[in-house]
Each structure stands twice: as structure tokens, then as C-alpha cells.
Amino acid sequence: MISLSLDGPADAVPLALLADLKADLAISDSSSDGRLARLLLDASSMALAFIGQPILFGLWTEEIVIERADHLREIVLSARPLLSIQSLKRNGADWSAEQLSGLIPDCKAGLLSCPQVGSQNWKSGHYVLTYNAGYVPPSVETAGTVPPIISRAVILTASALWAAGDRDPNLKSESVQGVGSTSWATAAGTGGMPQSAADMLAPFRG
Structure with a gap:
């Protein structure tokens, strides 16, 4: 069998709610909403790429x-x-x-x-x-049909992107004199997502 082509929705959409991401990060004001929304979209794109097959309605x-x-x-x-x-x-x-x-x-x-x-x-x-x-993404108007575990993986990934801030993505650890050192675990094959998020998405992979 050969699949010649597949046409369907191509626009990137967030697979989790901004409000849920802000709750996870304990952010109550709206000053960072723009950046958080972009990170949520990036995390959603990473999740879809990891899943490797169309799942959007x-x-x-x-x-x-x-x-x-x-x-x-x-x-x-x-x-x-x-x-x-x-x-x-x-x-x-x-x-x-x-x-x-x-x-x-x-x-x-x-x-x-x-x-x-x-x-x-x-x-x-x-x-x-x-x-x-496909699944209907969540929005402020509707809960959608995206499985909660997918949304959770997206929030974990967006939270990790937020925590990374402006840190060099190639940096594995850093030390501050008198404070200590911090390390970031990296895992191959997760597409930049935390391993825990990749584990959540694994059952949905094509």
C-alpha cells in the first residue's frame, strides 16, 4: 500500500490552555502572556512532531x-x-x-x-x-477532545522551556560561586522535550 498524499489542517494550535500553564508556573498576572503563549505553541509543535502522525481534528x-x-x-x-x-x-x-x-x-x-x-x-x-x-484542541470556549495526558505533556514541555529562559540550549550545567551548581538532564530522541513528557506521548506515536 502506498499513501500518495494527505490533506488536512496544517495550522499550528496549542494543545493545552494558557491558564493551565500559568497555574503550573504560579503566574497570576498577564505581563508574560505573550511569551507563554508562544512557548505553549512551541511545546505543542514539539509534541506533534514527536507523535509523528496527524492527530488534529x-x-x-x-x-x-x-x-x-x-x-x-x-x-x-x-x-x-x-x-x-x-x-x-x-x-x-x-x-x-x-x-x-x-x-x-x-x-x-x-x-x-x-x-x-x-x-x-x-x-x-x-x-x-x-x-x-483527530482531536479537537482545547480552548476557553470548550474543553476539546485532546486526551488530558497529551495536554499535560505539552504543559510540562512549555514549563521546561520557560525555566530554561535565555540559557544556552547546549549548556548542560552551570556553577555559581558560593551558591552551588545546577545540571539539566538531556535525553536523546525526545525532540527537546523532558523525558517525562516524551513518556506520556509514547503511546500515541505512529
Whole structure:
């Protein structure tokens, strides 16, 4: 199977609330809101990059090529969780409502099975699938549907970015005479996030 393209929402959005970040940092005034909002957006982008697959809510259009030798029982969708199938075309021909209703989705895993007469495999061809998938980011108006553990990982990352301040990102430790020394643990493969945040996001990785 070859996924030729995937179209959907591309704009960066925060995956946690500014108010929650400020509460974690014990900041009550609004003088730093601008910088905190940018850090929250940076942390959200880092989380999405670490997860490595689309998880934001939107209407997605995915092109999939299934070769004759693939013998696929399931199509693995690029965006998840799957919410609903809007349309499906095979070699330019639209599937009927009855055919669409026969699809068997695993919404959380983003899998789509297609039982066919005499076969449990998808037929070869060029498919264009349009579907709703992804989590709704939180906002002041709505809680959204982003899992709390993802939002928590984003807040931990934004808090770490805030604590780093203007410190050289390559600096691993510093000493102040008469005060002591401070070290920063770094971990490979976390994309700059604290290890604890990366551990929270690990189950969502593609």
C-alpha cells in the first residue's frame, strides 16, 4: 500500500490552555502572556512532531494505492482517531452509501477493514478516501477532545522551556560561586522535550 498524499489542517494550535500553564508556573498576572503563549505553541509543535502522525481534528483526504500483491485486510489511516467516513472512490468510481456502511472501522487505531464476497482483502486500485479524524484542541470556549495526558505533556514541555529562559540550549550545567551548581538532564530522541513528557506521548506515536 502506498499513501500518495494527505490533506488536512496544517495550522499550528496549542494543545493545552494558557491558564493551565500559568497555574503550573504560579503566574497570576498577564505581563508574560505573550511569551507563554508562544512557548505553549512551541511545546505543542514539539509534541506533534514527536507523535509523528496527524492527530488534529479536520476533514482529511487521503490517496491510497493498493497493489495487486498487497493482499491487505486493513487500511491503516494516516490521521486518527477516525471519527467518520465521508466518501470513498476506487479508480474514480464513488462507493455507494451501502458499500460505505459495510466498512468496519477501528476508530482508535485508525484501521479500516473491507469485507468482500469471497475475500477479506481490499481489492487493488487507486482509492481516494475522505474522512473526519483527530482531536479537537482545547480552548476557553470548550474543553476539546485532546486526551488530558497529551495536554499535560505539552504543559510540562512549555514549563521546561520557560525555566530554561535565555540559557544556552547546549549548556548542560552551570556553577555559581558560593551558591552551588545546577545540571539539566538531556535525553536523546525526545525532540527537546523532558523525558517525562516524551513518556506520556509514547503511546500515541505512529
